Amino acid sequence: MRQILILIIAISFASCKMSVDEPSNINDYKTNFESLWKIMDDHYCYFTYKKINWDSIGNVYRAKLQRSDTLNYVQFFRICSNMLAELKDGHVNLVSSFDVGRYWKWYLDYPDNFSSTILYSDRYLGKNYYIAGGFKYNVLPKSAIGYIYYGDFSDGFSGANLSYAIGMLANCQGLIIDVRNNGGGVLTYAEDIASRFTTQSLTYGYIRHKTGTGHDEFSSPIAQTLTPFSTSSIATNWVKKPVVVLTNRSCYSATNDFVCIMKQLPNVVIIGDQTGGGGGLPMNSELPNGWMVRYSACPMYDADMNNIEFGISPDIKVDMSPTDISKGIDTIIETAITYLKQHKVN
Numbered sequence: 001m002r003q004i005l006i007l008i009i010a011i012s013f014a015s016c017k018m019s020v021d022e023p024s025n026i027n028d029y030k031t032n033f034e035s036l037w038k039i040m041d042d043h044y045c046y047f048t049y050k051k052i053n054w055d056s057i058g059n060v061y062r063a064k065l066q067r068s069d070t071l072n073y074v075q076f077f078r079i080c081s082n083m084l085a086e087l088k089d090g091h092v093n094l095v096s097s098f099d100v101g102r103y104w105k106w107y108l109d110y111p112d113n114f115s116s117t118i119l120y121s122d123r124y125l126g127k128n129y130y131i132a133g134g135f136k137y138n139v140l141p142k143s144a145i146g147y148i149y150y151g152d153f154s155d156g157f158s159g160a161n162l163s164y165a166i167g168m169l170a171n172c173q174g175l176i177i178d179v180r181n182n183g184g185g186v187l188t189y190a191e192d193i194a195s196r197f198t199t200q201s202l203t204y205g206y207i208r209h210k211t212g213t214g215h216d217e218f219s220s221p222i223a224q225t226l227t228p229f230s231t232s233s234i235a236t237n238w239v240k241k242p243v244v245v246l247t248n249r250s251c252y253s254a255t256n257d258f259v260c261i262m263k264q265l266p267n268v269v270i271i272g273d274q275t276g277g278g279g280g281l282p283m284n285s286e287l288p289n290g291w292m293v294r295y296s297a298c299p300m301y302d303a304d305m306n307n308i309e310f311g312i313s314p315d316i317k318v319d320m321s322p323t324d325i326s327k328g329i330d331t332i333i334e335t336a337i338t339y340l341k342q343h344k345v346n
Contacts, residue, residue, distance in 0.1 A: 028288075028289065029065060029071060029076045030065065031288055032076075032080075032287045032288055032289050032291070033061075033062065033065055033076075033079075033080065035287050035288055036080055036083075036084075036094075036287055036293060037054075037058045037062075037083075039285045039287075039293060039295070040054065040084070040087075040293070040295060041054055041058075041213070041215075042213040043210060043213075043283065043285065043295055043297055044087065044092075044295045044296060044297070045208075045210060045218070045280055045296050045297055045298060045299045046087070046089065046280060046296055046299065046309060047215040048215050048216055049299065049307060049309065050087070050088070050309075052086070052087065054215075057083060057086050058083070060083075061079055061080075061082065061083040064079050065079055074098070074099075077094065077096055077098075077099060077101065077291075080094055080101065081094050081099075081101025081102075084101060084103070084293070085101070085103045087103070088103060088105070088106065089103060089106075089278075089280070089295075089296055089309075090102070090103055090104065090106045090107075090252055090253075090276065090277070090278050091253065091278055091280055091282040091294060091295065091296045092293075092294060092295050092296065093292075093293070093294040094291060094292075094293050095291060095292040095293070095294070096291045097290075106249075106252070106276050106277060106278075107249040107250045107252070107276045110248075110249035110273065111248075111249070111273065111319050111320065112248070112250075112320070113180065113248035113249065113272060113273050113319055113320050113332060114180040114181045114248050114250070114320070115320070115325060115330065118325070118328055118329070118330045119149065119178075119330065119333075121328055122141065123141065123328060123329070123330075124140060124141075124147070124330060124333060125138060125147065125149060126138070126141070130164075130165070130168065132157065132160075132161035132162070132164045132165045133155070133156060133157025133158060133161030133162070133165075134150055134151070134152060134155030134156065134157050134161075135148050135149070135150055135157060135161060135162070135165040136148070136149045136150075136151075137149070137165045137168070137169065139169065139172060140176075140333075140337070143337060144171075144172050144173045144174075145172055145173065145174050145175070145176060145337055145340050145341075146169030146172035146174070146175040146176065147169075147175075147176045147178065147333075148165055148166075148169070148175070148176070148177050148178065149178045150177065150178070150179055150182060150193070151179075151181060151182050152182055152183070152185055153182060153183075153184050153185030153186055153187075153189050153190060153253075153254040153255055153258070154184075154185030154186060155185070156186075156189075157189070157192075159192075159229075162192065162193065162196060166196055166238065170237050170238075172241075173241065173340065173341075173344040173345070174241055174242045174243070174244070174340030174341075174343070174344060175238060175241065175242075175243045175244070175340075176243075176244050176245075176246060176333065176336050176337075176340070177193075177243065177244070177245045177246070177262075178245075178246040178333070179245065179246065179247065179251055179255050179258060179259070180246050180247060180248040180250065180251065180272065180332075181248065181250045181251075182250070182251055182252075182255040183250060183251075183252045183253065183255065184252045184253025184254040184255050184256070184278060185253070185254050185255075186254060187254045187257055187281075189254065189258075190254050190255070190257045190258035190261060191226060191261065192229075193258065194226055194258060194261040194262055194265070195226060195227060195228055195229040196229050196238065197238050197239065197243060197262070197265055197267075197268065198226060198228045198239060198265055199228050199239055200228060201225055201226065201227050201228065202225070202226050202264060202265075202303075203223045203224065203225055203226075203303055204224055204225070204226050204260060204261040204264045204302070204303055205223075205224045205257075205260055205261070205300060205301050205302050205303055205308070206221035206222060206223055206224060206300070206301045206303075206305060207221070207222050207224060207281065207298055207299070207300050207301070208220070208221055208222065208298060208299050208301075209222070209297075209298050210297060210298070218299070221301065221305065224300075226261055226264075238267070239265075239267060240267070240345055241267065241344075241345050242267055242268075242269070242339070242340050242343045242344070242345070243262075243265075243267055243268045243269070244268070244269050244270075244271050244336040244339060244340060245258075245259060245262050245263075245268060245269070245270050245271070246271055246272045246332055246333065246336060247259055247270055247271070247272040247273060247274070247275050247312075247314055248272050248273045248275075248332075249273050249274065249275070249276050249311075250276055251275040251276055251311075252275070252276040252277065252278040253278035253282075255275065256275045256276065256277055256278050256279060256308060256311065256312060257279075257300065257308075259275050259312050260300075260302050260308055260312055263302075263312065263315075264302075264303055269315045269316065269339060270312070270313075270314040270315045270316070271314055271315065271316045271318060271332060271335055271336050271339065272314050272316075272317075272318060272332045273314065273317065273318075273319060274311045274312065274313050274314060274317075275311040275312045276311055277308065277309050277310045277311035277312075278296075278309070279296075279299065279300045279301075279307060279308035279309035279310075280295075280296025280297065280298060280299055280300065280309060281296070281297055281298035281300060282294050282295065282296055282297065283295065283297040283298075296309070316335065316339065318331060318332055318335045319331065319332075320332055
């Protein structure tokens, strides 16, 4: 019986080995490496801003490639991924049929500042909240404060979903929009939500496009304009009342853009931790071997032409207290509640 068990285990391990048809010729590796390096050299938008010497980095990893006599495609993938990680950009990925190279330290070295267990406790959102599209919302217990949690800008919603979520909380004295742990998604969703909190058009930021292969060849800044959804009573309601947006380091990409927009509105305050950034509009290119590389191609800025790649600072900086966490209390939500009670409109 023991021999049979060992045989079964051996067969199981053998079946788990990767059998992906990838190039194994060293010349293939060199060709694809140079293609990857050149794509980034021509198209990545933050070399100068981040003070990155891409030539030097290329030489370091090119040497790693040349020194290896027993290179396989997994090792080659690691060399390429590690080179890209030198950019310290969460929008930069190398995608193969067996793995995705990524850089996650933009949020891993920071406090979580979020607990879903606490959020869905009876103290806050509870279990009997409303759901409209990607929005989870309700009036916070023992208060007159509305609360909306939106955890993914890839989670679609209709205009009706958004109208119901905002409209059903219209009688509250203040509103919390919580986008903590939202890693981004569809940029237009950020504009759709923000458009419900203004009755006037405004420039919330700028974008520049690459106009050549040089590291500093960009177009003039192009204004990004927010157009109000309407001047209805619901919109006017939330222009007059205070609104708080909750953030942490895991707010990235489209969420970073959303915070950038909302920070321009006079009745909105950002509370929590600095966002994770991701201000570059990402694009994709393909290597000769079929792998895909994603990179930041177009830098984005706030209304004062500050680059938002490294995140947006909150108006009120606060972390979740370990003591509060042990008691089931969300320090950031409590700070928002206190702020809204102090700034309620009579």
